């Protein structure tokens with residue numbers, strides 16, 4: 001079973017590719033969290049969790065799921081993370097969480113995909129994004145082969161892991177990763193796309209107005225997805241542009257636009 005969490009679609013694309021190669025099914029954790037479904041999963045095949053990296057760690061709701069979820073059938077769990085550049089020491093935190101739950105950690109693999117962190121970076125244009133995503137395909141297929149063979153993914157540690165995934169992540173989560181600084185301009189048309197797609201159900205549309213609750217995962221999906229670019233974080237969307245993973249057919253077709 002391939003469980004995926006996504007803000008802008010990269011991890012869904014990766015999950016679908018792995019599922020196709022492994023002949024397995026995908027489950028959207030966004031749907032599970034949004035609909036407050038029980039965190040109970042049963043799979044005869046190993047669990048594969050696919051998600052983005054946020055500040056050199058897994059998104060908080062995914063770490064919580066790994067700690068609190070009930071996984072039956074297979075006791076093996078692989079992690080595949082999509083990221084702009086690096087995952088720091090994210091794997092060691094997961095290893096510790098899983099050691100407490102009795103699940104067997106089968107390692108973590110990182111796949112470079114377009115970086116959606118508009119707070120710091122300019123977003124790639126469509127051709128740049130397609131090129132990065134196409135380069136990710138052989139990596140995804142290699143990961144699928146390793147999983148299919150029953151082998152472990154290589155252990156995940158990299159230089160600066162503790163500093164980035166510990167201290168810097170702590171700073172990010174305490175001082176940045178909340179929707180408190182999100183703004184909604186008068187351009188909002190009340191279409192509700194942000195609320196419908198928020199992977200943690202942190203957005204509601206009340207009287208046609210967007211309202212944020214207080215458990216934002218900081219996936220930035222609402223900012224990237226807003227069709228009229230009404231949602232922003234300190235003007236960074238306006239400055240750096242927007243990104244959504246292009247449709248699968250477009251990535252898989254070799255035709256350049």
Ligand SMILES: Cc1cc2nc3c(=O)[nH]c(=O)nc-3n(C[C@H](O)[C@H](O)[C@H](O)COP(=O)(O)O)c2cc1C
Nearest residue numbers: 007008009010011052053055056083084085086116
């Ligand atoms: C809050 C936030 C923090 C991020 N931190 C990192 C990071 O530490 N390292 C990295 O390589 N990419 C980082 N990224 C980039 C995402 O991991 C990357 O774009 C990912 O593929 C997005 O996946 P999604 O489209 O499934 O949401 C960050 C993105 C966000 C929104």
